[in-house]
Amino acid sequence: xxxxxxxxxxxxxxxxxxxxxxxxxxxxxxxxxxxxxxxxxxxxxxxxxxxxxxxxxxxxxxxxxxxxxxxxxxxxxxxxxxxxxxxxxxxxxxxxxxxxxxxxxxxxxxxxxxxxxxxxxxxxxxxxxxxxxxxxxxxxxxxxxxxxxxxxxxxxxxxxxxxxxxxxxxxxxxxxxxxxxxxxxxxxxxxxxxxxxxxxxxxxxxxxxxxxxxxxxxxxxxxxxxxxxxxxxxxxxxxxxxxxxxxxxxxxxxxxxxxxxxxxxxxxxxxxxxxxxxxxxxxxxxxxxxxxxxxxxxxxxxxxxxxxxxxxxxxxxxxxxxxxxxxxxxxxxxxxxxxxxxxxxxxxxxxxxxxxxxxxxxxxxxxxxxxxxxxxxxxxxxxxxxxxxxxxxxxxxxxxxxxxxxxxxxxxxxxxxxxxxxxxxxxxxxxxxxxxxxxxxxxxxxxxxxxxxxxxxxxxxxxxxxxxxxxxxxxxxxxxxxxxxxxxxxxxxxxxxxxxxxxxxxxxxxxxxxxxxxxxxxxxxxxxxxxxxxxxxxxxxxxxxxxxxxxxxxxxxxxxxxxxxxxxxxxxxxxxxxxxxxxxxxxxxxxx
Numbered sequence: 158x159x160x161x162x163x164x165x166x167x168x169x170x171x172x173x174x175x176x177x178x179x180x181x182x183x184x185x186x187x188x189x190x191x192x193x194x195x196x197x198x199x200x201x202x203x204x205x206x207x208x209x210x211x212x213x214x215x216x217x218x219x220x221x222x223x224x225x226x227x228x229x230x231x232x233x234x235x236x237x238x239x240x241x242x243x244x245x246x247x248x249x250x251x252x253x254x255x256x257x258x259x260x261x262x263x264x265x266x267x268x269x270x271x272x273x274x275x276x277x278x279x280x281x282x283x284x285x286x287x288x289x290x291x292x293x294x295x296x297x298x299x300x301x302x303x304x305x306x307x308x309x310x311x312x313x314x315x316x317x318x319x320x321x322x323x324x325x326x327x328x329x330x331x332x333x334x335x336x337x338x339x340x341x342x343x344x345x346x347x348x349x350x351x352x353x354x355x356x357x358x359x360x361x362x363x364x365x366x367x368x369x370x371x372x373x374x375x376x377x378x379x380x381x382x383x384x385x386x387x388x389x390x391x392x393x394x395x396x397x398x399x400x401x402x403x404x405x406x407x408x409x410x411x412x413x414x415x416x417x418x419x420x421x422x423x424x425x426x427x428x429x430x431x432x433x434x435x436x437x438x439x440x441x442x443x444x445x446x447x448x449x450x451x452x453x454x455x456x457x458x459x460x461x462x463x464x465x466x467x468x469x470x471x472x473x474x475x476x477x478x479x480x481x482x483x484x485x486x487x488x489x490x491x492x493x494x495x496x497x498x499x500x501x502x503x504x505x506x507x508x509x510x511x512x513x514x515x516x517x518x519x520x521x522x523x524x525x526x527x528x529x530x531x532x533x534x535x536x537x538x539x540x541x542x543x544x545x546x547x548x549x550x551x552x553x554x555x556x557x558x559x560x561x562x563x564x565x566x567x568x569x570x571x572x573x574x575x576x577x578x579x580x581x582x583x584x585x586x587x588x589x590x591x592x593x594x595x596x597x598x599x600x601x602x603x604x605x606x607x608x609x610x611x612x613x614x615x616x617x618x619x620x621x622x623x624x625x626x627x628x629x630x631x632x633x634x635x636x637x638x639x640x641x642x643x644x645x646x647x648x649x650x651x652x653x654x655x656x657x658x659x660x661x662x663x664x665x666x667x668x669x670x671x672x673x674x675x676x677x678x679x680x681x682x683x684x685x686x687x688x689x690x691x692x693x694x695x696x697x698x699x700x701x702x703x704x705x706x707x708x709x710x711x712x713x714x715x716x717x718x719x720x721x722x723x724x725x726x727x728x729x730x731x732x733x734x735x736x737x738x739x740x741x742x743x744x745x746x747x748x749x
Contacts, residue, residue, distance in 0.1 A: 192220035238509035323669030370455035411672035518550030543578035553707030567712035574684035
């Protein structure tokens, strides 16, 4: 692994675009501290007039903007070397200030909700509050689910306990659990771990992936009752808040936060159930290509098409992304060039650098993209994915003021997936090698299987667990295992659902943030439809307008700008048709 000093400067981040030096950061940090200290003075003033409300919100968001820039610098600096003591210290100071700001601003929403509804509506007609209208209306929307001041205070005190339901799971799963060794493809004894399990289940050696599956899930089975109790408590807290806040169900309460109708969730599940015959065909193809008498759950991740081993350099990947994104227009391509040339991207792995990949926007500067590029075909897709996030952040920050620039989770994966689908379409249109074409088609189909079907299965599990608890049914290990088995038998009809698969739910950390995962599936389906619309019409203007909306409206409304109505089942249904077509094309290539 290379040292940072060995990497060419143009392939690393230029953090001086945020602050010229650590000394400049220190000065900005002190300024942010002073800004946070002004927040308590606005308490009790918000209801005095529209001007007072604006002044209070200006004070709050002004402090937030200063602090976010300070924090972003430390976050990015630390990502380049997590062992750097100076970065650790700076990051710690920024996090402490974030906590102090949250405490200082905790009065804001209760104070706005305590205002007379007609008075507040009158204030919001004043043009001086135009920039805050959506934010305040969103706060006021929660009025029917807000309690009196004393009860809200009690709930706040309970919050630290209830929100910590995932901490025992994290400590147990990440720190205390240990796994045995297994024999790799060469017959060598190697350590099984959370990280290596993902690699072993993709092994071409069936013995290896079966052994990894059995030993990995075998460890979770030992603690099935313990993890069931931990997760059961998390569900109980979710349902407790649902009840005291007068929501119909935990699902309704979770979707309420982004103003997403529960019909969107229901439509997703119903459409996926209708498309299960396509999934069954895909499993049958996998079984045939792997020449198996039975397809087991440990056979779902190994490749059925040889990986494209041809090296893809970073320079080649940059051009691939540009060619694939050409339908998005010249401005988009010019921004990609800026990202390449102005050091928005930190490209290669170095000692201490954060693993994986991400994009992080810095309002008033530009987004930063972290990669650990290894010159593979999949890395080119990762570059496209992260640049999708980056462009979403850029367009939103360019168009929106600070208070409205940050987009919600419901749409967060749309722009990144649009770029991946554009890459897929580009390669399918230009690739002549049948093996590479089959690899790309299978890559696309795996996106459907893992991001749409698998995440929807997770979403169904969450809802069933919460509904049973709401009905008074204890969430024992046997109960949770039974729910998960029935869903696997439904979604993976045609495969053997091994007994150990029943407890896979116990390793999913997302379940401690209830009703989060369905958004991966909806975003993927929305992205498929967006790309189809762009390629058919040759017009990406509506999509680019969507990228500019940030958090200025509810995500359902923002997607409608791009021509996507997630309340209409046709969005998911059309995505399933795309999957069907891709599967038909792959069958033609592999079953000749």
